[in-house]
Each structure stands twice: as C-alpha cells, then as structure tokens.
Amino acid sequence: MTGGIFNKTSAFALVAAAGLMMGGLSFATTSAKAADLGADDLEARVAELEATTVRKGNRKVSLELSGQVNRALVAWDDGKDSDAYVVDNEQSSTRFRMKGTGTISSDLKAGFLIELGVNDSNSANVTQANDDLATEDTTVKIRQANAFFESKTFGRVTLGQGSSATDDLGIINLSGSLSDASQYFNNVYTVRGGGNVTWGTIVNGSNFFDSSRGDFVRYDTPALYGFILSAAWGENDVWDIALRFQKEVSDFRVAAGVGYYYNGEHKDNTDPRAAVASTVKFDKVFGSASILHVPTGLFVNGAASSITKYNTSLGDVDSQAWFVQGGITKRFLDYGATTVYGEYGNYDDAGVGSEYVANSGDYITASDVTRFGFGATQAFDGAGLEVYAQYHHYEADVKVENAAVKLEDWDAVVTGMKLKF
Template sequence: MRLQKQLLPLAVTASMALLSVGAQAASAETEALRAQIQALTDRLDQLEQQATVATQKAEAAEAKADAATSGRGILSGNENVRVTVSGHVNRGLLYADDGRESETYNVDNDSSSTRLRVIGEADVSDDLTIGSAIEAEFVSNSSFAVNQNNQTTSISNGNGINQRRLEVYFDSKRYGKLWLGQGSSASDGTSEVDLSGTDLVGYSSTADIAGAILFRDSNGTLTSTQVGNVFSNFDGQGRGDRVRYDTPSFGNFTVSASVVDGETWDTALRYAGEFDGAQLAAAIAYSEPDSTTVDNQVNGSVSLLLDNGLNFTVAAGERDVVSGDNPRFYYGKVGYQTQLFSHGLTAVSVDYSQNDDLALQGDEGENFGLQLVQNFDKWSTEGYVGYRNYQLDRAAGNVDDIDAIIMGARVKF
C-alpha cells in the first residue's frame, strides 16, 4: 500500500509530462500547417498580380494596335511594310473686291490645298529605308481659279484632281536620300521657308488666295490680267517627274540636286538649326528650266523665330530672261506667336511683296497683307483669316486695286 502511494505521484508526473510533450508536438504541427497555408495564400496573390499585369499589357498592346490601324497607320498587305495615311481638308470663304464689283466664293484654299497621301516604308537595315508615296490634291473651287467670269470649278470628270507625288525613294542615314518619280524638284519650296505660323493664309506666294481675280482698267472694264499673272515667288521648278538626290545633313546643311524631264535641272542648299533663343531656317536655289524664254533662275528665303514669339521672314528671286528686263520679286514678313488660349498657338503677321516686269515689261506690282491663325491642337485644326491688297502700276494704263479677304479652317488627319 505504501508502495502504491509512492508510485502514484510518479505516474501522475509521467502522465503530465507525456501530455505536455504531446501538446507541444501538436502545437508545432499546427504552426507548420499555418505557415504552409500562408505561403500558399501569398503565392496565389502573386499569381493574381502577374495575371493582372499580363492582362493590362495585352489590353495596352491591343489599344496600340487599334490606334495604329484607325489613326496614323493602316494594315499593309505586306507585313514587312508599314503604311500611313494622312492629309487634310482646307476650305474657306473668299471675298474679293475689284474696285467696281465684289463677290464671295466658296473655295479650297490654294495656300495648302485639300489633299490625301499614302506612304509605305520598309526597313532594309538600321541604315536604309525604302519607301513609296502617293499623294493627290482634290480641289473644288480653288482660290487660285475662281474669278468674276468663273465663279465655280468642279472636280467632276477628273477636273481638280491633281497628282502631287507618285514616287519611290531610298533613304540612307549614311549616304543620303534618292528620289525617283513624280515629286518635288530640288528647288521646290526654297522661296517658301517660313517659321511664322501664318503661312497657311499668307506667305511669299501671295497670289494663292485670289490668283485668278481679274484687274479692271480705269474705265471699269475687266482686263485679261489675273493676280497670278502679276505676282509670283519664283519657287524653283516645282514638282515634276525627276531624279533627285539629297545629301545627309552636315552641320545643319543639306544639298539637293535634281534632273526633271525636259532637260530642266536645279540644285539647292538648305539650312535648319537652333541656337540660344532662336530657330533659323533658310534655302537658296539655282535652276535652269527647259524654256525658250528663261535662261536661269535664282531664288531663296530665310526665316528667324525668336523664343519670345517674334519672327522675321524674307524671300527674293530673279529670272534671267532671253530678252527684256529680268523679272524679280521681293518679300518680307514680321510676325508674332503666343499662347493666348489653352487650345494652341495664336500667330499674327503682316507682310509685303513686290513683283516687277512679270506679266508685262514695265509692270510694277505691290501687295501687302495681314494674317491671323489660331491653332486648336486637340482637334488637329487651324482657323484662319487673312486680308490682302493687290496693286498694279502699268505703263499702258492704270488699273484698280483688288482687295481680298479669306477665312476658313484646315482640318488635318
């Protein structure tokens, strides 16, 4: 009995010890299970985050593809070629007063005619790109075509649909650019360098907004002389079927040369650069057209834009003709740009131009203009209004001045 009493505490103690060990083991096992569950939960969260990121990337890629196909680019029939479609529509109202009568015309602004272009490009290497371009203008009631005797011009039956670019080109960063086909000659645009922001409604080609309006003589009779006969900016050789080469840019300079069908050839030097507080662009060209009346022509332009918005543009040109006094032109503009509204830049300018001996020997033509262009960046639109006064002094007899006002909008796509 005494022995049992002695063993009983020992048994109780041993039992409690065993129970304690068992409880500790169970507790450790429970903690291990909790850790495994937490690890699985963390892994699931990580997988969900990765899935969300992947979905977002896929949606972004799809949105980018949609933007490419519905915006600036379209899908090509060849996966190696990227295709872009762009252009603009430019419509306005033209009011013209010839000194005796006035008329309002619904016009396509010839300063930047309505047009559509398609460009396809393929990268041969990091250095060489091969491209092609198709561009046409669709002109109904061109501001350079309507006048007192012809108030409407139609694009039906192909009239008013003109080719601008039908060309291929090889563009090398190292060796320059070679063009083949219908497009700008080397001298095209060299009289039209303009950083004012108002060239849409007034630039060196001052006849564009009312080119066909006829002058009246002192008796009030319409002459056969149009505004476009008297005023020209001698802008090189324009566009044609040609072979053209542009050098790579060196020190912000580029040299171009082209041979146009009909034995016309030209060459041009261009500059575009920035320095402290200003941008400067310039061009000068020499050409020899296939002509029985003109031997050669020199023309050019320079434009300076200061950071404070002030800008200055000048242009000039002269034709060496076979007989008579050489026709020449001079052009000058002063402008200002500022951010008046949150929509975009507001640009204003005033300009003056003079042409001598162009329509007839002894002619002296002068014109001056005022321009305003308001940009609406989010809408890819520019609204504009411009005024110009054309004067002609003619030895054969005085003619009345012509006043022209144009207002409209250009919407790009």
C-alpha cells in the same frame, strides 16, 4: 406599416430575381451558341472579317495615312465688282497621302509616297466670272507618286512624280501664319483696266518663290551641321539645285534656303483660259529665311527672287520680287498657339513681254505690283485644327509701249480652316 414595407421589399426582390434569371438565361444561350461554333466556323468568321478590313499588303512595309482639308471663304473686290467664293486654299491645299517604308538594313531603307490633291474650286484658278473653273486643277490630281532609297550615311534618292530640289524653297516659314510670298487668291482674276492681263501675269512671273512638281530624279544629302544639299533633274530640260539650313542657336530657331532653277521648255500657261500655251525658257535664283525667337514668339520671314525669261516678245526680260512678314506666335490660350502677323511685298517687271490686249500687238514694257496685308491664325492642338483670317491688298502700275495705264486695286478678306489628320 410593417406589412407595407415587407410587401414592397418582396416586390423588389421578385423583380431582381426575375432580372437575374433572364440574365442567366441570356448568358446560357450565348454560351451555348459560342460552344456550338466549331473551329472551322470560327476560322471562316475570322477570314470574313479580314476580307472586309483595310490592311497592308504585307507586314514588311510600314504604312502611314495622313493628309489635310483646307477650305476658305474669299470675299473679294476688284474695283468694279465684288463677290464671295468658297474655295480650296491653294496656299496649303486639301490632300491625302500614303507613305510606306521598309527596312533593308540598319543604314538603308526604301519606301514610296503617293499624294493626291482634292482641289475643288481651287483658289488659284477661280475668276471673277467663274467660281469653279473647269480645269484639271479643280479635280483630284496626282501631287506625288514616287519611290525612294534612303541611307543615313549617303543620303536619299527619289524617283518619280514629286518635288524638284527647289520646291517650297522660297516660302520657308517657322511661324503659324498660313500665308506666304506666293500669290494664289487672285491668280487668274482680270486686272480691271488692264485689258486681258491677269494678276498672275504681273505678280507670279514664272512663280517667283516656288517650283512646280514633275517627274524627277532627285538626290538629297544627309544633314551636316544643319545643312542639306539637294539636286534634281526632270523631263523637258528642267534641273535645279538647292541648299537648305535649319538649326536652333541659343534662343533662336533659324531656317533658310537658296537655290537655282532652270527650265528649258516652260509652258507659260499663267492664264488657264488660253487656248495654246506659249513656250518660254527661263531660269531663276531665289530663296527665303525665317527666324523665330523662341521665348517671346516674335518672328520674321523674308524671301527674294530674280528671274530671267529668254526670247520673249521683247527679248530677254529680267524681273525681281521680294517679300517680308513679321509677327508673333505664342500660346496665349490653352487650345494652341495664336499667330498674328503683317506682310509686305513687291513684284517688279513680272508682266514685261506679256500681251496687253488680245491680238492687239501691244505688250507690257514695265510692271510694278505692291502687296500688303495682315492676318491671324488660331491652332487647336486637340483637333489638329487651324482657324485663320487674312486681309490682302494688291495695287499695280503698268506701262504699255511706254504709256501708263490706270488699274484698279484688288482687295480680299479670307477666312478658313485647315484640319490635319
């Protein structure tokens, strides 16, 4: 019995010794190879690794890479047909950005921002007939490409492709609702019973609650008691001015903004299928506000807008819109905040002056659209992820040369996920 144990122990010892010898031999071989690598060879190897590594052009400018992917499934019903599309969610679209900043002095810095949108099957451009509309917005496009100077004392000047002063002014939102007053999911869907009229024609107007990006010179003041004043001038006779405010007062977090936007050479291409875009001059006053009660997570968001279009087929046309949203955002789960909300909006006379049926000479003389819905968003902080579900309902009344028209409602259920990096 003792001999058996001895024999087994001896066998284990021999295996261990063999392992040590092999390990020692491997270490010796590796050490020998390392010793054989001369200084010149080592420098060449380092240079090779540097050549294949993504890096900044210099050490004077900090570089930040970030972005997001936002994909959604939209199941829609227009009163006659229904389908489901996989889209890029234009409410907060897929993009990636590069931002660089260099310090000039303790008060002054300069930098740049380049942001590209990757909008395959853009939710603002798909139609009943086509779930992948072939326009420039379904491919990679430049959202921002600008340079800036920023002073703590005097503010910030930005030059290049980017946001006007009023961009995002009408969609201020302190909650995690991932839904806003702008309308994107049925933008170029034909309204059933409405000839060639699209939902974008009778809802967006000239985009009630937002402003487009373009080539601008923009100035933003430093924050003063929570206020920031912005102004911008752009190509094609476009200029605007905006005032924003954000502050925490007692248990409440408050954010708001109001602005004026003028476009002297607007190309009204609400329907991207149109062969030639018409030119309509317009201006608008609009704004929004958001209030969040921090202890409870209860919030209310609201927006309002008034637009005047000049020299349309029916002369000067005034249109108005308003939108309200309320709910709760709170950390019910350890993963992150849960947001539940309901929303309601009205868009009045946005379609006035638009042609009702192609080449008929009949024009919309009045339009009224009611929108309501609800939704939920769950954040997963550890992954930079938000998962959401939304329900949208639109119903419209339209008059053509003072004759009422019967239109079908539009409904959709939207589910998706947004991942930030």
